[in-house]
Amino acid sequence: MSEPRRLLAALTVLLLYxxxxxxxxxxxxxxxxxxxxxxxxxxxLLVAHASQTGFAEELAWRSAELLRTAALPxxxxxxxxxxxxxxxxxxxxLFVVSTTGEGDAPDSAARFLRRVMAGTPDLSRLGFGIxxxxxxxxxxxxxxxxxLDAWLRQCGATPLFDRVEVDDGEEGALRHWQHxxxxxxxxxxxxxxxxxxxxxxxxxxxxxLNPGSQGGPAFHLALEPIAGAPRWCAGDIAEIGPxxxxxxxxxxxxxxxxxxxxxFEDRLLPQEPEAIAALAGLPPAELRRRLPPLxxxxxxxxxxxxxxxxxxxxxxxxxxxxxxxxxxGWLTAHAPLGGAIALRVRTNRSFHPPEPGRPLILIGxxxxxxxxxxxxxxxxxxxxxxxxxxxxxxSRGCDFFHRTEIEACCAEGSLQRLDLAFSRDQxxxxxxxxxxxxxxxxxxxxxxxxxxIYVCGSLEGMAGDVQAALAxxxxxxxxxxxxxxxxxxxDVY
Amino acid sequence: MPRILIPTLQAAPGRPAGDRVQALDGATMGTRWSVxxxxxARPEVLRARIQARLDIVVAQMSGWEPGSDLSRFxxxxxxxxxxxxxxxxxxxxxxxxxxxxxxGAFDPSIGRLVDLWGFGPRPAPTPGPPGAELLAPxxxxxxxxxxxxxxxxxxxxxxxxxGLDLSGIAKGYAVDLVAEALATAGVAAFLVxxxxxxxxxxxxxxxxxxxxxxxxxxxxQPMEAAGxxxxxxxxxxxxxxTSGDYRRFFQHGGRRYGHTLDPRTGWPVEESxxxxxxxxxxxxxxxxxxxxxxVLGTEAGLHHARRHGIAARFLTRxxxxxxxxxxxxxxxxxx
Numbered sequence: 001m002s003e004p005r006r007l008l009a010a011l012t013v014l015l016l017y018x019x020x021x022x023x024x025x026x027x028x029x030x031x032x033x034x035x036x037x038x039x040x041x042x043x044x045l046l047v048a049h050a051s052q053t054g055f056a057e058e059l060a061w062r063s064a065e066l067l068r069t070a071a072l073p074x075x076x077x078x079x080x081x082x083x084x085x086x087x088x089x090x091x092x093x094l095f096v097v098s099t100t101g102e103g104d105a106p107d108s109a110a111r112f113l114r115r116v117m118a119g120t121p122d123l124s125r126l127g128f129g130i131x132x133x134x135x136x137x138x139x140x141x142x143x144x145x146x147x148l149d150a151w152l153r154q155c156g157a158t159p160l161f162d163r164v165e166v167d168d169g170e171e172g173a174l175r176h177w178q179h180x181x182x183x184x185x186x187x188x189x190x191x192x193x194x195x196x197x198x199x200x201x202x203x204x205x206x207x208x209l210n211p212g213s214q215g216g217p218a219f220h221l222a223l224e225p226i227a228g229a230p231r232w233c234a235g236d237i238a239e240i241g242p243x244x245x246x247x248x249x250x251x252x253x254x255x256x257x258x259x260x261x262x263x264f265e266d267r268l269l270p271q272e273p274e275a276i277a278a279l280a281g282l283p284p285a286e287l288r289r290r291l292p293p294l295x296x297x298x299x300x301x302x303x304x305x306x307x308x309x310x311x312x313x314x315x316x317x318x319x320x321x322x323x324x325x326x327x328x329g330w331l332t333a334h335a336p337l338g339g340a341i342a343l344r345v346r347t348n349r350s351f352h353p354p355e356p357g358r359p360l361i362l363i364g365x366x367x368x369x370x371x372x373x374x375x376x377x378x379x380x381x382x383x384x385x386x387x388x389x390x391x392x393x394x395s396r397g398c399d400f401f402h403r404t405e406i407e408a409c410c411a412e413g414s415l416q417r418l419d420l421a422f423s424r425d426q427x428x429x430x431x432x433x434x435x436x437x438x439x440x441x442x443x444x445x446x447x448x449x450x451x452x453i454y455v456c457g458s459l460e461g462m463a464g465d466v467q468a469a470l471a472x473x474x475x476x477x478x479x480x481x482x483x484x485x486x487x488x489x490x491d492v493y
Numbered sequence: 494m495p496r497i498l499i500p501t502l503q504a505a506p507g508r509p510a511g512d513r514v515q516a517l518d519g520a521t522m523g524t525r526w527s528v529x530x531x532x533x534a535r536p537e538v539l540r541a542r543i544q545a546r547l548d549i550v551v552a553q554m555s556g557w558e559p560g561s562d563l564s565r566f567x568x569x570x571x572x573x574x575x576x577x578x579x580x581x582x583x584x585x586x587x588x589x590x591x592x593x594x595x596x597g598a599f600d601p602s603i604g605r606l607v608d609l610w611g612f613g614p615r616p617a618p619t620p621g622p623p624g625a626e627l628l629a630p631x632x633x634x635x636x637x638x639x640x641x642x643x644x645x646x647x648x649x650x651x652x653x654x655x656g657l658d659l660s661g662i663a664k665g666y667a668v669d670l671v672a673e674a675l676a677t678a679g680v681a682a683f684l685v686x687x688x689x690x691x692x693x694x695x696x697x698x699x700x701x702x703x704x705x706x707x708x709x710x711x712x713x714q715p716m717e718a719a720g721x722x723x724x725x726x727x728x729x730x731x732x733x734x735t736s737g738d739y740r741r742f743f744q745h746g747g748r749r750y751g752h753t754l755d756p757r758t759g760w761p762v763e764e765s766x767x768x769x770x771x772x773x774x775x776x777x778x779x780x781x782x783x784x785x786x787x788v789l790g791t792e793a794g795l796h797h798a799r800r801h802g803i804a805a806r807f808l809t810r811x812x813x814x815x816x817x818x819x820x821x822x823x824x825x826x827x828x
Contacts, residue, residue, distance in 0.1 A: 200645040202583065204775075211679025219677070226586075226644055262576065337673045338583025338666070338777075340644045
């Protein structure tokens with residue numbers, strides 16, 4: 001073959017090959033479009049969330065994003081915004097719901113519970129999946145997720161897969177949920193759901209707030225971001241990635257006959273002799289692989305970004321065996337001053353500030369003052385002076401956290417009323433709920449003026465009793481109306 | 494009449510928790526430490542806590558201890574990532590930040606230069622100033638830009654032949670650690686001092702703050718400054734650090750040199766500055782800034798202090814007399 005003919009032949013082969021490729025691609029695309037087309041006609045898949053601390057909402061959004069990467073049309077709604085009718089025609093729905101420590105539905109779902117779940121609408125055309133969030137250490141684990149599941153089945157809806165229950169953000173269960181999402185989206189190639197990414201912050205201040213207290217030591221902590229200027233809002237939550245104390249790691253490795261090794265500061269170290277014995281003889285790398293990562297811990301943020309630092313109010317917890325609590329031990333004792341702390345801020349929309357112009361009643365006890373303090377600071381910064389704080393602790397002498405600051409707010413007029421309940425300062429135990437009942441008349445007046453009520457602190461004792469007091473003072477119906485309209489919000493733990 | 498400095502307060506100090514002032518002292522880092530506090534906290538308990546914090550700094554950051562993490566880092570092979578304890582990293586992190594802010598007037602990587610001049614743990618290899626043939630490689634071995642930190646990963650990169658020297662910052666950090674030890678023990682009012690660097694918190698039983706006089710170098714001519722009196726500072730939530738070479742200096746070629754090295758030239762700073770005092774909530778920062786400002790000198794130092802809102806006071810020797818210059822942030826505390 002002459003040179004030009006050879007070139008022509010080569011060119012023809014190339015053109016044929018390119019044409020073949022184009023055909024294959026075109027076919028593939030057509031096939032793809034055909035498989036998607038019926039989906040386009042159906043309503044977007046509904047992802048509904050009922051969140052107490054914002055975690056369920058965040059998971060709902062992450063689920064929706066994941067489904068969208070697989071080109072599935074998705075819409076996200078708060079459970080409280082749904083009606084029987086909208087559910088009946090939704091086609092397919094995923095529910096991401098949390099349960100409070102008392103086993104109740106989150107406050108934001110109260111309306112749904114009363115208006116929708118009270119009836120038995122025909123949901124026979126609905127396919128559903130449930131991700132139930134809970135904490136196994138509470139008696140009624142995932143109770144709301146379970147009752148929602150039972151109700152949906154009763155209404156004739158069809159489960160797309162078995163309910164997925166997540167204990168305290170456990171990774172395995174979340175991966176399981178992700179697997180179901182992948183099946184729904186018709187692919188197993190969804191990007192992996194990463195473990196929460198923490199940023200490095202620096203511990204710059206640590207101070208005991210209640211020397212001499214009969215209660216556990218409570219610490220004021222301040223952290224600065226090592227990079228960037230993170231934003232957050234009053235009511236948001238700091239998730240901490242705790243680390244083991246160096247001595248705990250050394251002790252654990254020593255019991256296994258190992259010298260020092262890296263990478264165990266963020267692993268859950270077993271304590272029981274049998275569990276440790278079962279790990280004997282493993283090389284450090286394999287040992288590390290077998291140990292689950294430490295779970296994260298959550299604390300209400302007590303400051304604003306404008307303060308230039310993220311402040312926390314943390315009670316040091318001592319476990320029955322004498323060791324300090326995982327998160328509190330790390331923050332209050334083991335982490336060195338100036339050392340790095342793994343932290344990420346989680347938006348907690350259900351505890352964000354009320355709209356300006358509304359009076360605000362802040363109720364809390366103990367370290368719950370943290371979340372209330374952030375709100376008080378935000379109100380001062382916004383020039384909102386109609387604020388009322390009810391705070392309870394053990395004794396005025398030892399446990400009046402941030403006393404000078406609170407008294408300064410009273411003096412300057414940004415705190416118009418302050419009620420303190422120190423339970424151990426007199427013979428009878430006086431708590432915030434008692435102070436609340438004493439102030440019933442004024443409380444009604446503030447609520448009539450449009451006040452929002454924010455509660456932060458312990459679930460046991462305080463939250464329930466405060467709720468009962470509010471229901472007695474305002475009436476059950478009025479309290480429900482406040483809950484539905486977002487004027488009664490809680491961050492309780 | 495003394496001139497009085499009052500820090501601008503976030504919150505007024507709380508009332509003192511006890512009715513007596515107790516005191517402890519001891520030796521550390523080639524100098525003395527002392528702590529005074531209000532209240533009933535038991536001295537033997539506090540001494541143990543304080544000593545534990547001081548031991549951390551020495552065990553990690555001392556160039557005089559062959560077994561310290563700092564000595565290990567300085568000996569490490571080129572290109573090796575060295576795991577460092579969190580306290581060490583915190584100091585190094587702050588040191589690098591100040592090095593960047595001051596254009597290298599403060600530099601934690603001058604260990605080899607310090608050795609060359611005989612200002613550190615080792616005697617100088619030659620009497621008198623080192624020659625250029627020795628200075629050049631020592632300077633090349635340093636340079637804060639060559640350091641790499643991985644704070645979340647708890648490690649730092651030894652780029653090769655880099656010698657860390659944290660003597661301009663570790664003492665301040667030790668003051669911060671001791672203050673934290675007291676605060677976490679529930680002591681609300683205290684004054685900590687290590688070798689002239691101080692940090693105070695809260696009030697004494699009589700309701701007065703910890704008043705501290707800013708030192709004037711001894712044996713000097715009286716000051717020509719306005720009034721010429723000494724300053725007293727109310728140390729509530731505030732630290733004070735002073736960089737001054739009047740204690741140690743040498744003469745060469747008719748000039749007087751102190752023991753503060755200018756990392757940018759490899760030579761000691763010429764002694765026209767008698768001292769620089771910095772006030773800052775954080776003693777580690779105050780300590781490093783005082784060193785940096787004394788290297789920058791009066792003019793550039795004042796400019797830097799003005800631009801960064803640093804409360805600083807410069808004492809210079811002019812025509813055989815002491816003269817004082819203060820930054821706007823320092824002046825703002827006077828009233």
